[in-house]
Amino acid sequence: MRFPSFPAAWALALLPCAVIACALPSQAAEIAAPFSVRGLDGKQLRTSDFKGQPMVVDFWATWCGPCRAAMPHLDKIQEQFRDQGLVVVGLSVDDDSPQQVRRFADKMGLRFRIGMANEAVLDDYGPIRSIPTTFFINRRGVVVRRVVGYVDHETMEGFAREIIGK
Numbered sequence: 001m002r003f004p005s006f007p008a009a010w011a012l013a014l015l016p017c018a019v020i021a022c023a024l025p026s027q028a029a030e031i032a033a034p035f036s037v038r039g040l041d042g043k044q045l046r047t048s049d050f051k052g053q054p055m056v057v058d059f060w061a062t063w064c065g066p067c068r069a070a071m072p073h074l075d076k077i078q079e080q081f082r083d084q085g086l087v088v089v090g091l092s093v094d095d096d097s098p099q100q101v102r103r104f105a106d107k108m109g110l111r112f113r114i115g116m117a118n119e120a121v122l123d124d125y126g127p128i129r130s131i132p133t134t135f136f137i138n139r140r141g142v143v144v145r146r147v148v149g150y151v152d153h154e155t156m157e158g159f160a161r162e163i164i165g166k
Contacts, residue, residue, distance in 0.1 A: 032057070032137045033124035037091060037115035040102040045089065045115040053085040054163040055137040056156075059117060059128050061094050062104045066150035067132045071108050073153040077160045078112040084164045085139075088112035091121060093131060138163045 032047065032055070039045040047055070058074055060067035071090075078088040090112060092101045098116055105114050122128055125135065129148075136145040136159045144163050151159070 030143045032135065032141050032143050033121070035121040035124060037118055037121055038098065039113065039115045040098050040105065042098070045113060050087045051141075052139055053087050054081075054139050054160075054165075055135075056086065056088045056160065056163075057125070057135040057137065058088070058090045059093055059122075059125070059131050059133045060090055061092060061131055062096065062101060063094070064131050068108075070132055070134075070150055070156075071110055073151065073156045075110050075112055076153060077156055080157070081160055081164055086160060086164055090114045091117040093117045093122070093128070136160070136163045139165070 034047045036044050036046040036048075056074065056077065058067075058070070060070070062068075074088050074090065078086065090105075090110070092114060094101055094116075101114065101116065125133075132148075132150065134145075134147045134151060134156075135143055136147070138144050145159055147159070
């Protein structure tokens, strides 16, 4: 099982977070769970490959409107802050094959790293009840923010600056 289908009642309950992001600063120093998932290129995508780098980890799906709207912002902050070590990782919760998700990513012109979320990463970062859900993780591996819902570019850029230390 990947990401559960939402009953209509859930959609109404989650509407406020789908329209406006609910950004929750971490109350205590929560260390981001390490993960290893299959990237769209078939290779393993591991958090250990980015140790000491600030990360943005975004859970999304091809069928999610707010996710689609946020994709260009994620791509832009990856490009904008690449020299400061920022790594953006998109984890698809789609039931589609990695090849179908790759076609979607290519069509959108996405350049950040994308992998397929598995049960382990959904459990470790969950509960993921709404998408997009985005984690902003600093260089020490601490989750600074967990954001549920769409994030505009200006806000995302501010959160990215927060985790890179600018």
